[in-house]
Amino acid sequence: MKITEVSFRVLEIENDGCHLLLEGKINGKIANFLIDTGASRTVFDQVSIHSFIIDPDLNQNERLSTGIGTNTMASMVTSIQSLQFGDLNIEDYTAIVIDLQHVHASYSLLKLPEINGILGGDILSEHKAVINYKKKKIKFYY
Numbered sequence: 001m002k003i004t005e006v007s008f009r010v011l012e013i014e015n016d017g018c019h020l021l022l023e024g025k026i027n028g029k030i031a032n033f034l035i036d037t038g039a040s041r042t043v044f045d046q047v048s049i050h051s052f053i054i055d056p057d058l059n060q061n062e063r064l065s066t067g068i069g070t071n072t073m074a075s076m077v078t079s080i081q082s083l084q085f086g087d088l089n090i091e092d093y094t095a096i097v098i099d100l101q102h103v104h105a106s107y108s109l110l111k112l113p114e115i116n117g118i119l120g121g122d123i124l125s126e127h128k129a130v131i132n133y134k135k136k137k138i139k140f141y142y
């Protein structure tokens with residue numbers, strides 16, 4: 001079993017909270033991900049996905065995605081050739097693509113970086129992720 005350890009940034013949210021920002025790569029291009037241990041799946045932004053996949057083949061997802069603050073939201077499905085976090089490389093990843101406009105709007109008001117995706121429980125659990133807040137690092141086992 002191999003281990004890769006990747007640094008993340010802690011983004012202060014209005015002095016009383018924080019988000020964890022992890023840099024990864026989608027098809028070899030640098031992308032920003034929020035680490036969300038409460039998200040069941042990793043999702044990608046429907047607008048910025050076009051920066052990483054030329055003419056993505058987006059298909060309607062048969063299942064509705066649910067999240068905090070919404071009952072259900074429509075989502076699309078596409079394939080990502082390569083998804084990387086440190087030395088962890090996930091190939092042919094079936095990606096859920098949703099509208100992250102609400103995240104972009106909030107981040108813009110707070111002058112925070114653009115988010116391209118949300119790293120969720122599917123990848124975090126499959127790769128036995130360990131988040132170390134003190135060191136600001138996340139470990140993936142693969």
